[in-house]
Amino acid sequence: MERDILGYKCRKCGHVQYPYRTRCRGCGHVEWNGVDIVYDTVPLPKNGKLLTFTHLYALPSDFEAVNISLGIVELEGGNRITGQLKIKDPKIGMKVFGKVEVVRREEYKKYWGMVFYAEGA
Amino acid sequence: MRDVYVIGIGITSFTRLEYPLAEIAAYPAVQAMQDAKLDKVDHMFVANMGAGRVNRQTGLASAVIDHLCLQPAGAETIENGPASGASAIKAAYMAIASGMHDTVLAVGAERMNEVNSLEATDFVSTLSHPMAEAIYGVTLPSLAGMFTRLYMHKYGVTARHLAMVAIKNHANAMHNPFAHVRNLITMDGILDSVDAPTNNPIIADPLRFFDVCPVSDGGCALVLASEEVAKKSGRPMIKLAGVGQATDTHAVHDRPDPTELTAVKLAAAQALKMAKKTPQDVNVAELHDAFTILEIVESEEVGFFKKGEGHLALERGETQIGGKIPINTSGGLKAKGHPVGATGVAQAHEIVTQLRGEAHKRQVKGAKVGFTCNFGGFGNNVVCLVFTRE
Structure with missing residues (x-):
């Protein structure tokens, strides 16, 4: 689903x-x-344009990764959303598409949110 | 409404403090009362953000009033994120201007080092939108990182401009005995040399370690009073002439233009209008540089410089002591430190010190009009104040 x-x-x-x-x-x-x-x-909508992004190295204490990438995406239709990025070399203005995935785990709790990939990836 | 004056000030060192939060609030309050030559006040507001979560203490104002033996004076804790300090001053202003009270203490205190830096980061990130930002791992530095990248793209600000803010504010803090970070830094050490990436690692790119304020403990207090009490006190007449406040969307992505700090622009305009001043009348300003980029952008939104030109004014040295409009003579949040609830009160402390002519080596000569901008959340709740010397 x-x-x-x-x-x-x-x-x-x-x-x-x-x-x-x-x-x-x-x-x-x-x-x-x-x-x-x-x-x-x-x-x-899940397609959009990357407005800005950052690679964060000082993470909240429950994250096990060394860093995560975060971005703001302007979705088709005009709404904006903050999400995680799984894009190797993000650029402002690039086209992206999103999938709803688990973005954070706190013990038994899972949080679902938008993860963006480069269009064509 | 009645006029309101600051007649007493007090501050602790901003550093790692090894005594309890209520004392961090009470010590500067005692200093401020002594400075004002008062042994009691009608009311007290205590600004704090993290007592319930970080220090496991609630009802902080009641604990502080007990330390000060000021019962039965009224007391309230004010929590407005990192803008709590200026909100406490605003509450004190309203209490006196309305005629309800004649003397009010506005205190700010925070003890963040009771937890480790990861927990402190978690605590501050609770300011972000719980469902639209926080779940992704968004922290305040990450919001600032995304903001900085867009600002650089749009206006040509570079890492060098950000470093210039840090270098200036560290230099100013060398002359502030209460500042948290008192060491000089150089462009070579934090940006140009082969050691620079080690000295100055990335936190939330393009922001590096020296673009971000430290995690500090500290307390600060002001005594505010009606004109009648202020005149009797014999202390310098520093008037709180303007108060402005504005809010913006909780989620940063929701703003029509995410490079605009609209709440700063509106709060500053309101405070200056109330004081019957223009940005060009201001002689000294304390801006909320939790991240170096914010000093540049706030200097534009307040109206000291045109939009997109703050970094050029910085290059020309206009924001240094001796420049056209010295900014963050105290060292700012960047070097003086940022005990969140205390910051807004400490900004006012620096401006009152400057207007009294008591800032010694960091004194702005002849300063008569001072301005503070206390920035809550990531710009979603901003309080600006204007002080004048009469």
Whole structure:
């Protein structure tokens, strides 16, 4: 099963926001269904353009790697997302595609997130 | 609203301190009260970010008021990330300006070295967005690294410009007895020589070790007072003339232009407008250089230089002591140190010292208007202050 990262589409103005917020960043709307706040969820696109990146050598204590690469990607459709990179020689502006993978483990817990690869890799 | 003045200041060394957090807050508070010639105050705000997590202590303000034997004065802990310090000063300002209190202590304290540097990094990275950033291993240096790369790409800032900030601030800290890092560094030692990659390893490229502030312990305090009390005290009349604050998106990727520090621009404009000053009126400034790039970009957002030209002004020496607008005469966070909750108060401490003319070898001659920028998160909550000498 292919996993997705979800964007939250406002039922009033149609703005898709990521990450989730209580109010719509596009128009400030909050839609209650009587119990909870509701948005239409839409899978975020996985192709995009690398906006910036870094190779981090001072990692949080639970990471076992020597370094990780992190980047901000401008996805098709305009949303941006922060993710990990598995790209040998990243360049600003390069085309990338994402897969949802385990990005962090804390004992028995797994965190899933977007990992980007160079297009064509 | 009533005018508010700073009539007392106190500070600890910024270093590794081997005494408890509440004392790190209480010692400078005592100094500030002695400086103000007061033996009690109406209220106290204590700025701190990590007590609950790092020091396993909550309700810090109650512990500090007990150390100071100031009961039954009111006391609150203020947590606003790395901008906690300036937020405590802002709270003190509001308390006095509103007429609710006449004398208020604004204290900042942090004891980060109670845990090792990995745990300290984990603790500070809790500022990032839990689901959209933190899960990936995002830390504050990594956000700064991505920001720096984009800024270099857009405006032509180089590693050499970043090193110039570090070299300048280390030189300034040589004249600050409270600074954490007091050793001179050179371009050769951190960038040009064959040993440079060993001396100055990559942390979050393009940022290297000497682009990042140290992990420090430290405390700092100000006594703020109404005009009536300030006049009676006989202390120099340093007015807190402007206060500004602005916020920005939690996740950095969500900003329309991630090279803009919009909250800095808005908070600075608000503080300067309230003080009826322009950026060109400012004689000395303390900017939040947790990473060297931030000093350059903040100097543009505040309005000292045009956007994209801060690094050129730095090259021309305009931000050195003796230059057009000396920045971080204390050594900044880079060399004075960054005990997160105390930093905003310490920035104000340096400006008050400068406006009083008591900064000795790092004194900016004739300084009458001072400015501070205390930067929380990665620019998502910024508090700016303007001080004037009357």
